[in-house]
Amino acid sequence: MIQDIDIADLKKITELIQVKYGYDFRNYAMSSFKRRMLRILELKSLSVESLLKKLQEQPTFIDEFLDELTVNVTEMFRDPGFWRIIRDEIIPGILLNHKQFKIWHAGCSSGEEVLSMTIVLKEMGILQDVQLYATDLDTTILEKAKQASYPIKNMELNEKNYIRYEGKGSLKDYYKEENGKAVFDKSLLQNVTFRKHDLVKGEVFNKFDLILCRNVMIYFNQTLQNEVLKKFHESMFKYGYLAIGSKESLIWCEVANKFLVVNNEEKVYKKIKD
Amino acid sequence: MDKYNLNNSYKAVVIGGSAGSFQGIVKILSQIPKNFHLPIIMCLHRLKHVRNGFVEALSIKSVVQVVEPNDKETIKKGGVYLAPSNYHMSVELGNHFAMSTEEMINNSRPAIDVTLGTAAYVYRDKLIGILLSGANRDGGLGMKNIKDKGGLTIVQEPSECMIDTMPKAALSLTQIDYTLKIDEIVEFLIELDKHYK
Numbered sequence: 001m002i003q004d005i006d007i008a009d010l011k012k013i014t015e016l017i018q019v020k021y022g023y024d025f026r027n028y029a030m031s032s033f034k035r036r037m038l039r040i041l042e043l044k045s046l047s048v049e050s051l052l053k054k055l056q057e058q059p060t061f062i063d064e065f066l067d068e069l070t071v072n073v074t075e076m077f078r079d080p081g082f083w084r085i086i087r088d089e090i091i092p093g094i095l096l097n098h099k100q101f102k103i104w105h106a107g108c109s110s111g112e113e114v115l116s117m118t119i120v121l122k123e124m125g126i127l128q129d130v131q132l133y134a135t136d137l138d139t140t141i142l143e144k145a146k147q148a149s150y151p152i153k154n155m156e157l158n159e160k161n162y163i164r165y166e167g168k169g170s171l172k173d174y175y176k177e178e179n180g181k182a183v184f185d186k187s188l189l190q191n192v193t194f195r196k197h198d199l200v201k202g203e204v205f206n207k208f209d210l211i212l213c214r215n216v217m218i219y220f221n222q223t224l225q226n227e228v229l230k231k232f233h234e235s236m237f238k239y240g241y242l243a244i245g246s247k248e249s250l251i252w253c254e255v256a257n258k259f260l261v262v263n264n265e266e267k268v269y270k271k272i273k274d
Numbered sequence: 275m276d277k278y279n280l281n282n283s284y285k286a287v288v289i290g291g292s293a294g295s296f297q298g299i300v301k302i303l304s305q306i307p308k309n310f311h312l313p314i315i316m317c318l319h320r321l322k323h324v325r326n327g328f329v330e331a332l333s334i335k336s337v338v339q340v341v342e343p344n345d346k347e348t349i350k351k352g353g354v355y356l357a358p359s360n361y362h363m364s365v366e367l368g369n370h371f372a373m374s375t376e377e378m379i380n381n382s383r384p385a386i387d388v389t390l391g392t393a394a395y396v397y398r399d400k401l402i403g404i405l406l407s408g409a410n411r412d413g414g415l416g417m418k419n420i421k422d423k424g425g426l427t428i429v430q431e432p433s434e435c436m437i438d439t440m441p442k443a444a445l446s447l448t449q450i451d452y453t454l455k456i457d458e459i460v461e462f463l464i465e466l467d468k469h470y471k
Contacts, residue, residue, distance in 0.1 A: 004395075029346075029364075029366060029372045030366060030367060030372075031364035031365070031366050031372050031374075031392045031395075032364065032372060032374045032376065035374075035376065035388075036376075071374065071375060071376050073375050073376060073377055074375070079325070081325075157323075160323070161323075164323075215373075215375045217345075218345045218372065218373045218374060218375070219374070221346075222346050225346070245345070245373075245375075246325065246358075247342070247343075247344050247345050247358050247361055247373045248344060248345050248373075249344040249345070249346075249347075252346075
């Protein structure tokens, strides 16, 4: 096992990806980016040289590479208290102004968060009134998200979270067990549009009433976090809501004064200035 | 005469612990000088889905308020930091923390190896690593990283540990500088702090 990797080698890899494939990882947080690279080298049994060669000569390898590089560890109803606030405060707040609205799950990974949201909306009886967009850089994981099918072994944790969220029924009401998988009712995803989108280079593509980007920007350095937060601000209607991870903060970023803290514990903010 | 022959070149103290380490940590945090000069960065195994309570419990007797930092929060002198539940906590170049939700390591998130290993990379020979009682091997590799970069390493005396798997893992992986009881660790930190006055 390779214990460490030089910054110079990391730069070689990010530059090659930047030039050949147009993805920019230069402003990713160093500690986790390094761990991801070491993980890929170990998983694929590659040296830095052979990885560079593979990226140069095998364009099909990039999807697999991105799938391993991005962190795709998530759970349904992560932070149940957050979901209670979404149900009891945030969505009612949006509904005061309009009956139909739009949500963006930025960096949706394998889809557990957007699926949780559809269950929240369904239990509120408004699923048909909401347009959801779920985006990720990683096309492999987007395909998984569209399947809405998860290993049964993950369901114990998901169920526990749902119970702590205090949902209306049981999570079992929404899925069937098939071949060791929990296969969720596809009708939950009827209003969800999955699409590939790169937060670093992607354009503002719509305006939203609620954006969720939880535990995604932790993989970016502060320069990039700042840029992405500007894009989110631009992608939101005035008085729209932004939710980030429980250990993230907006305080130091450029657009901080254009937001109001709605809930500091669960990190929900409201846009108050254009 | 100084017992541990220390100096003021160190920039941070990292502490790892798991099963059986809580009382020891509380003792350390309650007996160190009130204005301890270095940041103390702690990664302790904890219930993954209980976000509240732990930092409060640690703070009750601590001379300094313990905080669970946010992502990219600056590491301050004298700050006492605890890795939050369900996140790995890394030390980044540029003197701040970075959080991550990556896969569990050694069945743990936060994993001690992550905090200790990244701190070793950033602080190199200016780091003191302390590993306490615990039931798995997490932290052993992190202690080796610290030693390999020239940092100073301490494990809790195994006979004093409720469960000694963790310090023994470190002892088997690298040449640990000191094997100390909790009271001696406190004494060590008090002596260390005197060099910063």
